[in-house]
Amino acid sequence: MKSKLKIETKCKQENDAAEPVSPTGQYLNSKSLNSCILAILESDIPIDESCALPQLRDVFLPINPRFSSIMIDDKKGVRQWKKVEVNLQDHVYVPRFPEGLSSESYDDYFDEYLTKISVEPLPQDKPIWELHIINCPTSKAAGHIIFKLHHALGDGYSLMGALLSCVKRADNPSLPLTFPSTRARSEVKNTNSKGCMTKVPRALSAIFKGASDFGYSFLKSTCIADDQTPIRCESKSPGSIPLKVSTVAFSLNQIKLIKKKLGATVNDTISGLIFLGTRLYMQETQTKFSNSRSTAMMMLNTRITRDYMSVEEMTNAHTKIWGNKFSFLHIALPRSNNTKCSNPLDFIYKTRKQISRYRNSPAIYLTAQCLEIIRKYKGSEAVAKYIHSTLSKSSMSMTNMIGPVEQVTLAGHPIKGMYFMVTGSPQSLVITVMSYTQTLRIGVGAEKGFIDSQRLNSCIKNAFELIYEAATKSE
Structure with a gap:
């Protein structure tokens, strides 16, 4: 209205x-x-x-x-x-x-x-x-x-x-907002032990890995489609899919406890949890889907900075932080040999390994160059079709944002919760993750009439319980 x-x-x-x-x-x-x-x-x-x-x-x-x-x-x-x-x-x-x-x-x-x-x-x-x-x-x-x-x-x-x-x-409007730390742990490397003798093999390895990762990404975008499963139906033509949007909330402190126990990151932990919950949902439909070929398109912020900047800093001509500066990673959902998922922590370990590999891979920048070449010779619409094909051949997409630690107000209205959803994708399942105060909110955008979002949410909650119990049982 x-x-x-x-x-x-x-x-x-x-x-x-x-x-x-x-x-x-x-x-x-x-x-x-x-x-x-x-x-x-x-x-x-x-x-x-x-x-x-x-x-x-x-x-x-x-x-x-x-x-x-x-x-x-x-x-x-x-x-x-x-x-x-x-x-x-x-x-x-x-x-x-x-x-x-x-x-x-x-x-x-x-x-x-x-x-x-x-x-x-x-x-x-x-x-x-x-x-x-x-x-x-x-x-x-x-x-x-x-x-x-x-x-x-x-x-x-x-x-x-x-x-x-x-x-x-909300507590003090004159103070700035604060956010959870986004700085990754740095690994101490011994740069003097082997000197130049190790640099050449590492460079060659990086080149080979980048070419391999880019080749796989290109094939996934053009000809290798995921299996048809309870979260992926036939390829969609351009146009929006009606999404039923729901959310699942977890304690951020509990997620951090799991992260600490496993030596992972919050992103690794929540991604593994979502993948396990998705597998459980697929298996409840039919056990054969425990080993289906299913991948997630994970959106990656390509800015050098991970911390939020002021709007003035983002729009500054020298920094050029404002805009669309992201790439995507093809992350395979770990497969499960049985419906009980005997070791739920494997989903976090395997997810962490993939994210670490692709995040540091030259394939991200090769993909960006590939899109630029397509745009230069065939136009922007050709690139849009390529991206649409990439999305439609995968099973789901995932993206996350970090929210403020403190409760906020908007025009005097206390905000008790916030989340977001991305629309316009040809996929039947879109997952978003956002932290706010001490809560981590998972947004589930599920194609209406195809995915049972209530059951999927229940499976994600079950996955959290399995992972939390497995990670803390030694205490």
């Missing part, structure tokens, strides 16, 4: 000069791909709808010129960001549901609405973002604030930085 807010606001831009759309931005807003990010914030109190337009006008729009721009083609057919006047009423939606229902009934309304906006394309004749305010009490929150942002505006890192610029710490 169209917004009933009555404040009419337009944001005038001082500089009308067009800015070129990045190649990745063009891929993500094409005939073959049309990807968006849904950022869902759960409010502890009912939402004051009158705050929306002033907050958008005074805080959100000034963050980045792209929020006040549309994509156009210049005379040579090159896509540009063109600044326009923004009528904020055209971007805010406040659906109305029947009054006096139970929280469970409002859960159903909320789920249906989230599925609906996950498949609706954003209009291209105005800036490609929307704000949805759900002001009814579900079992999770008194109200929901949903930002729908086109992926062409930026990746999760950029858009999370923008979102965090709009919030303040």
Whole structure:
């Protein structure tokens, strides 16, 4: 339903000069791909709808010129960001549901609405973002604030930085937000023991490994498709898949305990947990799927920095941190010999080994160069088709974001929980992971009518229990 807010606001831009759309931005807003990010914030109190337009006008729009721009083609057919006047009423939606229902009934309304906006394309004749305010009490929150942002505006890192610029710490608004450490442990290497004699073999090994990894990635993108399983059906044509979005929450402290026990990272641990839960779900359908060929597309931030920067730093011409700066890894779901998964920790060990190999592989940069060559000789639409093919031949995609340690408020509304979902993928299963305060939230985007999301969530919870018990049984 169209917004009933009555404040009419337009944001005038001082500089009308067009800015070129990045190649990745063009891929993500094409005939073959049309990807968006849904950022869902759960409010502890009912939402004051009158705050929306002033907050958008005074805080959100000034963050980045792209929020006040549309994509156009210049005379040579090159896509540009063109600044326009923004009528904020055209971007805010406040659906109305029947009054006096139970929280469970409002859960159903909320789920249906989230599925609906996950498949609706954003209009291209105005800036490609929307704000949805759900002001009814579900079992999770008194109200929901949903930002729908086109992926062409930026990746999760950029858009999370923008979102965090709009919030303040609940305990002390004058203090900056803090985040869990993202710095990986460094290994001490003895550089003097063998000197140059070891450098040549290592270089040759790296070249061989990079070529091998890139070859495998290329084959996976073009001709080697995953098996048909309960999480992957026939290849999809371009277009959004209706997703039922649900979440599973775990204690971040418990995840860190598992990580410490196994000498892994939080990313290794949660990825192994998700893979085990997914295998359990597949096996519950039929045991033969315990050994199916299934891979996940894991999104990787390619920035040198892992810590969040201010919006000013991200948009600085020298740093150029804002935008879409990511690559993807083909991570195979470990196979299981039986439905009981006798050693659930193997899923973390095997996942960690793969992530470590591919994260440090030259294949990531070779893949980027391959996309650039395709773009140069065949155009952006050809690259978008290549990426669509890559996604459709895998079984699921995964991406994660780090959220603040402290509880935050948005326009005076305490936010009790937050998560996000990526839409527009040709896959039937999309998994997102986000930390906030001391909770790790797994978002499950499952194709409606094909994947039983309730059963899948139950399997992910079961996987956590198996891993936690196995990791802590020696205590």
